[in-house]
Structure formats: structure tokens, C-alpha cells
Amino acid sequence: MPAWYQGAAWLWLLWPLSLLFGLVSGLRRRLFRHGLKRVYRAPVPVIVVGNLTVGGNGKTPLVIWLVEWLRSQGYTPGVISRGYGGKSAQYPLTLSDSTTAAQAGDEPVLIFKRTGCPVVVGPRRAEAAARLASLGADIIISDDGLQHYALARDIELVVVDGKRRFGNGHLLPMGPLREGTWRLESVDAVINNGGPCEPGEHLMTLAPGTLRPVSGEGNAPEPGTSVHALAGIGHPPRFFTTLSEQGFILDRQLALGDHQAVTPAQLAGLADAPLLITEKDAVKWPGGHEHCWYLPVDARLPTEFEHLLLNRLKELNHGD
Structure with missing residues (x-):
């Protein structure tokens, strides 16, 4: 989690830059408003x-x-x-x-x-x-x-x-x-x-839907199965918690930055169990895992x- 959410004291060193950011953004708003x-x-x-x-x-x-x-x-x-x-x-x-x-x-x-x-x-x-x-x-x-x-x-x-x-x-x-x-x-x-x-x-x-295949064939893993989980979203722990609440046993959890692409090297150690990912990761999935499934969610x-x-x-x- 970024230092912004952890109360890091060193962030006060950036206060002058935040002040400048506020002045510039405030001026910009006024230019549009007038x-x-x-x-x-x-x-x-x-x-x-x-x-x-x-x-x-x-x-x-x-x-x-x-x-x-x-x-x-x-x-x-x-x-x-x-x-x-x-x-x-x-x-x-x-x-x-x-x-x-x-x-x-x-x-x-x-x-x-x-x-x-x-x-x-x-x-x-x-x-x-x-x-x-x-x-x-x-x-x-x-x-x-x-x-x-x-x-x-x-x-x-x-x-x-x-x-x-x-x-x-x-x-x-x-x-x-x-x-x-x-x-x-x-x-x-x-x-x-x-x-x-x-x-x-x-x-x-966010209501989880039914697991859908990204690659591979066969039945989706059932709750109680040991799986790996990967999420490249704004707050990956939310996805991991959802999977745990559904009954999946998370062997490994790979949290990426928001919008971050997945590399083959990151997948190298995840081949020994089904891999569950977010729908957002599925649309840019590079391949490289034989049993990968994504979980859609509905608001x-x-x-x-x-x-x-x-x-x-x-x-x-x-x-x-």
C-alpha cells in the first residue's frame, strides 16, 4: 500500500510541491469557471x-x-x-x-x-x-x-x-x-x-459472478480448491478478500500496480495450481498459463x- 495510506512522516518533505500543485490546479479551475x-x-x-x-x-x-x-x-x-x-x-x-x-x-x-x-x-x-x-x-x-x-x-x-x-x-x-x-x-x-x-x-x-476461462479447458475450480491469485487493479487486497470469502484457498497472491501488464516471468512460479485473475487483467492477458480463470463482478x-x-x-x- 502506498505511503499515503500509511501515515509516513517523510511525506512532509513534499509539502511545498503539494502547495504548488494546489495553487496551479486552483488557478486552472478558475480559468474555466470564468x-x-x-x-x-x-x-x-x-x-x-x-x-x-x-x-x-x-x-x-x-x-x-x-x-x-x-x-x-x-x-x-x-x-x-x-x-x-x-x-x-x-x-x-x-x-x-x-x-x-x-x-x-x-x-x-x-x-x-x-x-x-x-x-x-x-x-x-x-x-x-x-x-x-x-x-x-x-x-x-x-x-x-x-x-x-x-x-x-x-x-x-x-x-x-x-x-x-x-x-x-x-x-x-x-x-x-x-x-x-x-x-x-x-x-x-x-x-x-x-x-x-x-x-x-x-x-x-460488488457481487462476484461465475468464473470464466481465460485459457485452458475443463471445469472451473470449486471453492475449497487451492489456487493462485493475481490482480493488477487499484486495490488488489479487495480481490483477494473476495476470493477468500468465496472459499478459495489462496496459495500465492500477486499484487500488481493498477493497469500494470503481466510478464511471463511473473507467471513462471504460478503454473502448479489454477490461477484466478480479475476481469480487468483478463482483457490484456498475455497468455502463458494453462489454467487461468477470471472473476467478473457486478455493482x-x-x-x-x-x-x-x-x-x-x-x-x-x-x-x-
């Missing part, structure tokens, strides 16, 4: 799913849940993303069945494969949003981008890791915060991934959060 930097407004509503801290907090399961929920309400949603970890020859990049994680990043590919909705990635989210609207999306979900003020948004949702929360509460690089916690006061909803919740937060739980959110979204969408439609 119209001195251009803000693009898409022709359709935009929902931003973001966080205050660097690293993964559970945004991707929420984005997938939103796609499916919006469809159930009669919308035709699409997703835009920065495409972190991917490198394309040109942007904006519209994902297709042949798009790889190396081109678009692991999270956009995961979202596209799970939902089948249009997904466009690019460093300039305004361009990605314009492309997505031209493809027929009548509402846009921005995966990350809370601090990307060049794109106007109609609804802001912030995801908070219920266990790690905001670490030491300081801005980068002294702490994990991109913006101060004051920012929570201006968003439409705070979604707490895993709890415990603070007052006003909406609890999101579960309370009805009061659905009611909040319905009311906000009604307000937007009324405004049109």
Missing part, C-alpha cells in the same frame, strides 16, 4: 464518474452499472475515456471488437466487451464526446474526468474507496488527492465502494441512488 479557458458542451447530457484520489476506486463497475441502468430507462448511452495505458495511432479512437488494451487501455476495452455500448477514447474528452454523440448516443458517461473541466457536465458522481478513503488527506504528491475533499460538497452523489459509509454516501457493493446500488438519478435526469429533460 470563461478564460474554453469549455465544450456536448449536444447530449454528460455524466462524469470520477474520484478525488489517484488510482482505482471502483469506477469501472459503476460505469457498467450506469450503462445497463440507463438502457433500462430508455436511453442509448455511450462511454468516453482517456484510455489510460493505451496508445493509438490516432484519436479519438472508437472501439471495435478488434481493439486491444494496448491501443485503448484495459478499462475501456473491459467496458466495451461487457456492455457492447459505443466507447470512444482520447486525451481530449471534448473530441471523444463529439464523436460519441455523432454515433447516436443520447447520453454520455465520462469514465474518470472529474478534473477535466474542458468538458461541461450535467451530473457528477464521485467514487470513494470505503477502506482507504482519502489516505492522509493531502494533495499530490504529498498525498493521493487530485482535489481537496471540499469538492465533495458540489457533486451530485458520493458512491462508497465497499463501506463503511459516511453520512450522505451511497453504498456500492449493486441502493434504490435511493436510482431515485436520485431519475430526479436529476428529469430536471435535465425539463430544462430542454
Whole structure:
């Protein structure tokens, strides 16, 4: 776990840099707010799913849940993303069945494969949003981008890791915060991934699905089996705990950095038992293990959060 979450005293050496970061980011916000930097407004509503801290907090399961929920309400949603970890020859990049994680990043590919909705990635989210609207999306979900003020948004949702929360509460690089916690006061909803919740937060739980094969054939390992586990996500211990709660005996646990690619050398010592990985790792899996399975998860959110979204969408439609 990074020093931000361990109370490391040496981080105070970085306080001057955090002060500078706060001044620069604050100036940037004001330039957008007062119209001195251009803000693009898409022709359709935009929902931003973001966080205050660097690293993964559970945004991707929420984005997938939103796609499916919006469809159930009669919308035709699409997703835009920065495409972190991917490198394309040109942007904006519209994902297709042949798009790889190396081109678009692991999270956009995961979202596209799970939902089948249009997904466009690019460093300039305004361009990605314009492309997505031209493809027929009548509402846009921005995966990350809370601090990307060049794109106007109609609804802001912030995801908070219920266990790690905001670490030491300081801005980068002294702490994990991109913006101060004051920012929570201006968003439409705070979604707490895993709890415990603070007052006003909406609890999101992740329900594990059925193991699916990445490589190899045969039946998936059953609870009680000794397995190896690998996770390259924002908080790998959450995945390992899920497997343990399902009854698997974790012989070895390999925790990688968020978006980090798996190398053959890392797999060399994991061939003597079934290997369980996250769905995010599966979309960029290099091969090299004969019995590998991934565990999909589905977000579960309370009805009061659905009611909040319905009311906000009604307000937007009324405004049109």
C-alpha cells in the first residue's frame, strides 16, 4: 500500500510541491469557471464518474452499472475515456471488437466487451464526446474526468474507496488527492465502494459472478480448491478478500500496480495450481498459463441512488 495510506512522516518533505500543485490546479479551475479557458458542451447530457484520489476506486463497475441502468430507462448511452495505458495511432479512437488494451487501455476495452455500448477514447474528452454523440448516443458517461473541466457536465458522481478513503488527506504528491475533499460538497452523489459509509454516501457493493476461462479447458475450480491469485487493479487486497470469502484457498497472491501488464516471468512460479485473475487483467492477458480463470463482478446500488438519478435526469429533460 502506498505511503499515503500509511501515515509516513517523510511525506512532509513534499509539502511545498503539494502547495504548488494546489495553487496551479486552483488557478486552472478558475480559468474555466470564468470563461478564460474554453469549455465544450456536448449536444447530449454528460455524466462524469470520477474520484478525488489517484488510482482505482471502483469506477469501472459503476460505469457498467450506469450503462445497463440507463438502457433500462430508455436511453442509448455511450462511454468516453482517456484510455489510460493505451496508445493509438490516432484519436479519438472508437472501439471495435478488434481493439486491444494496448491501443485503448484495459478499462475501456473491459467496458466495451461487457456492455457492447459505443466507447470512444482520447486525451481530449471534448473530441471523444463529439464523436460519441455523432454515433447516436443520447447520453454520455465520462469514465474518470472529474478534473477535466474542458468538458461541461450535467451530473457528477464521485467514487470513494470505503477502506482507504482519502489516505492522509493531502494533495499530490504529498498525498493521493487530485482535489481537496471540499469538492465533495458540489457533486451530485458520493458512491462508497465497499463501506463503511459516511453520512450522505451511497453504498456500492460488488457481487462476484461465475468464473470464466481465460485459457485452458475443463471445469472451473470449486471453492475449497487451492489456487493462485493475481490482480493488477487499484486495490488488489479487495480481490483477494473476495476470493477468500468465496472459499478459495489462496496459495500465492500477486499484487500488481493498477493497469500494470503481466510478464511471463511473473507467471513462471504460478503454473502448479489454477490461477484466478480479475476481469480487468483478463482483457490484456498475455497468455502463458494453462489454467487461468477470471472473476467478473457486478455493482449493486441502493434504490435511493436510482431515485436520485431519475430526479436529476428529469430536471435535465425539463430544462430542454
